[in-house]
Amino acid sequence: MITGSDGQSRPAGSPKKPLISIKNVGLSYGNFQALTDVSVDFYQGELVGLVGDNGAGKTTLIRIISGIIPPTSGEVYFDGERIIKFHPKKAIDLGLECIQQAIGLCDNLSVGRNYFLGREPVRRILGLPFLDKKKIREASAKVVHDFGLRDSVDVDDEIALLSGGEKQTFKIARAVTFRNRVIIMDEPTNHLSVRERTRVNELAVQLKQQGLLVIYITHDIFQIHRIADRIVILENGRKVTDVPRDAMSAEALEGIIRDGSRTSTKEPKVS
Amino acid sequence: MRKLLKRPDLGIIIGCLFIFALFTLYDPAQWFNWGTVSNIGEYTAILGLLAIGQSFVVLIREIDLSVGSVYGIVGIAFVGLENNNVSDVLAFVLAMLLALLVGLVNAALVIRGKLSSMIVTLGGLFFYRGLIYIITHGAVTGVPQAVRQNWFAQLLGGHSLRIQNGFLLLLILGFLCAVTLHETRFGNHLLALGGDPASAESRGVPLGKVRTIAFALCSLFAGLSAIVTLTNDPETSVSLGTGMELEAIAAVVVGGTLLTGGRGTMLGTILGSFFLTAVRSEIIALGAPPSWYVSFVGIALLTLVTINTLLLKRLRISG
C-alpha cells in the first residue's frame, strides 16, 4: 500500500485513476448539515467498507453517488469525468448499481416488474415498445430461484407479498445480476438471517474479485473488517478515517467510532 | 426579522397589504365606503368561519370536501325548524347537533373505516346535497322576518356599533382558535399529528381523538357559518353553499396553511378569507362580470401556493 499526497490510501501498485472521486462534498438538508467537506476516492477492484454510527451520513453520501440528490457543494467525478447533472438514470447508465437502504422496491408492482423497473425489456410491434412479458417473467424467475427465495414466490405477484428478508435478498439479487462496474450496498444485511449474511459477505468478495468496485456500508466494524480492503469512517458528516484494512485492527477502529459518537452533539434517540 | 420570514402567513400578510394599498390608490371612493366595508365584513365572516373549520382538518393532513353541503344542510335545517315554530335557540342547538353528527360520521369513516378523507368527504359532498333536495323538494324559504328581529337572530346576524356581529364572531372565534392551536396541549397534538403522524403516535398523542375533534370542529364551523348567513340574509335556496368547499380550501391555503399539514395559522386563514372577499367586492364594483371572481380565486390560489411552497423550500435550504 502507498499513501497519496492527499493522505488517502489506495491499493499498492495501482497508479491508476480512481473510478469515483468525491472532492470536498457538502450537503445540507435544510438547516441540517449532513455532510461536511468529504473527500474520498474509490478504485476499481476494491471492496471498501464505509462505516459510521447511525446518522453519520453514510446513506446521504451514497444518495449523492447514486444520483438521487445533488451535493450542495463540492464535486463528484466518475471515471475522471465531472458529474454535473445528478440523476439516478445517469448513475445506472454509467454502470452503478445501488442497493438502497430504505427504498428501491414499489410494493404495488409485481416481482418481475420491480426487477426490470426503469430498464424494461421490450418487443417492438408496429414500432411501439411493448413489454416483453415472457422475458420479464423468465429472467426474474431465474433470479428468484438462483438466490434461494422460496419456490412459492410467483413473479407475477406483488412484491408486497414478500417478507422483509425476501425483499432484501431480492434487491441484492437485482443489483448483482445487473452488475456492471460499481455495486453499492447500504446496510445490505438488515432483515437477513445469520446464514444469509454470510452469503452476502461472500458475494461482496466475489464481486470484487470479478473486478468490480464494491462499497459496503454497515455500522458493524467487525463484520466488514474481515472482508474489506479499506475502511472509511464517517462521523457527524465528516470523514475521520480512511485506512487500508491491515493498517488498523477492528478493535482500534471500533474505538474511533465509539469515541466519536461520545463527543457527538446529537442526543440519543428515544423511541 | 427571521421569525417574521418564517411565518407561514407571511405571503397573505403581504398580499393583504398590497391589495389594501392598491385599492386605496386606485379606487378610494369605493374602497372607503361603509357599504363596501360592511359587505366585505359580512362575506369575510361567512367564508372565514368555514375556512377556520377547514384549517383544523388541513392542519392534520386531511381534507373536508363536504363543508359546502354541510353548510347547506345545516342552514336549511335551521330555517326549516324556525319555520315550524321551534324556538330559535333550540333550532340553533339542533342544527349544530346535526353539524356535529356529520363531523363525527366523517371522522368515524376516516378513522374506523380507514378511508382517505378525500373519498369520505367527496361522498358527503354528494350525499348531503342530495338529501337537501330530497327533503325540501327544491323549495326552501328564508328565516321568517319576525324571527330575524329576535335577540338571538340579532346576536348572530345583527350589528353592534354598525359592525356585523358575524364579523365580530369571526374575530373572537378566530382568536380563540389561534390560542387553542398555539397555546394548548390539544393544539400541540394537532400540529404534531399534522407534522409527523408516526412520531406523534410514538409520543403518545391520541390520534383518533385529535382527528375526531378536528373533523367535528370543521363541520360545526360550517354549520355556524350557514346560520350566521341566514340570520343576516333572508335569501336562501337549495343550492345554498354549493362550491363553498373549494372556496374555503382556497382561503385556508391562500392563508399559508400547508396542505401537507402541521403548518399554518388562524390569522392567515382569516386574512385569506378577507383577501378573496375584498378582491371579489372590488371586481364587482369595477363592473366586471362576477365570473371574473372565480378566475381570480384560481389565480390567487396558484400564485400564493407557489410563493408559499418556494419560500418554504428556500428557508429550508438556506436555514
Next chain:
Amino acid sequence: MRAAIAHLVRRHPEGGTVTLVVLISLTFAIVTGGSWLSTGNLQSLSQLTAVLAIMAFGEAIVIATGQIDISVGSVSGIGALTFLGLAPVVGSGFGLVAALLFGVLIGGINGVFVAFLGIPSLLVTLGTLFLFQGIGYAVTSGFSFAASNVVRKQFIYNGFGGGTVAGVNTGVIWALTILVVLQLAVFEMPVGNRLLAIGGDAASSFSRGVNVTRIKFGVFVVSGVLAALSGALDAAFIGYADGSFGAGMELSAIAAAVLGGCHLAGGRISLIGTLLGAFILRGIQSFLIILGVQPQWYILVVGLIVVLAGLADRTLTRLVLKR
C-alpha cells in the same frame, strides 16, 4: 379457497365492479319492466357513459401516479366552448384541434406546477378549475354557443360526438378506442410500468432511474386532452354549450375512477373498471329518471356509492395482500 379468490382479485381489481354492473343491470331491467333496456335508453346511456368515461380515464391515469386532477370539469367546459365557438368560424376540424390544444395547454399548466414546482396537485388543479371556470363564464357572458345547421352537417362534427354509426354515438367509439390505447400503454408498455411505479413509491422509482418529473407532467397533459375531448364530444351531441358546461363533472369523474377500483393513493388502477364505474353512475341516473323519482336522489346515491366503494375496496385489498 381464500387464496384462490385473493389471486383472482389481485389480478383483476375491477372484479367487484363487474359484479356490481351485472347486479344493477339486472335489477334495473326487472324493476322498470324492461324499459331500462330499451334501445332509446341504452343509446343515451352509452353516450352519457362514454363522455364521462373519457374524462375518468384521464383522471385514472393521474390517480395512478398518486396525484389528482380536479380541473377536468372546467377543462371539458373549455373544450366544449372552443369546439362549438370556433366550428362555425373555422370549421369543426380546426375547432376540434383548438379544443384539444386548450386541453394540452391547461394540462401542461397543471403539470408544470405539480411536476416541476412540486405544488400539491389538489391545490394546483383546484386553482385551474376556478380559473378556467371563470373564463368559461366570461367567454359566453350568459349566452350559449350552438352548432349551426352547416356545422351539424360537417364530417368531423358527426365523427366526434355529433352523429351515430349504426345507431351508436361516435363518442362511444372514441371512448372504446381510447380505452384500448390506454390499456395497452398502461399495462403493456414500459411507460405504464413506470407510471404505476411512481404511484406506488415515487422515491423508489426515482432511484431506479425513472424520470418522475416527466411522467408526472405527462399524465396531466393526457388528462387535459381527454377532458377537452370529452367536453367537445358531449357538446357535439347536445348541440349547444354555455358557461356552466362541465361544472361538477370532476367529482363524477373521480367517483367513476374510485368506483372502478382505482386507489386514490396511487399505484393501482383499472381502466376497464373506470369505464364500468362511469356506466354504473350513469345507469343509476337513467334508472331514477325512468322511475320518475326526483333526479336528485342520484346525487345522494352517488355519495353513498363513493364511500361504500372505498370501503369495499379496502376490504378487498386487505384480503389480497395478506400473506
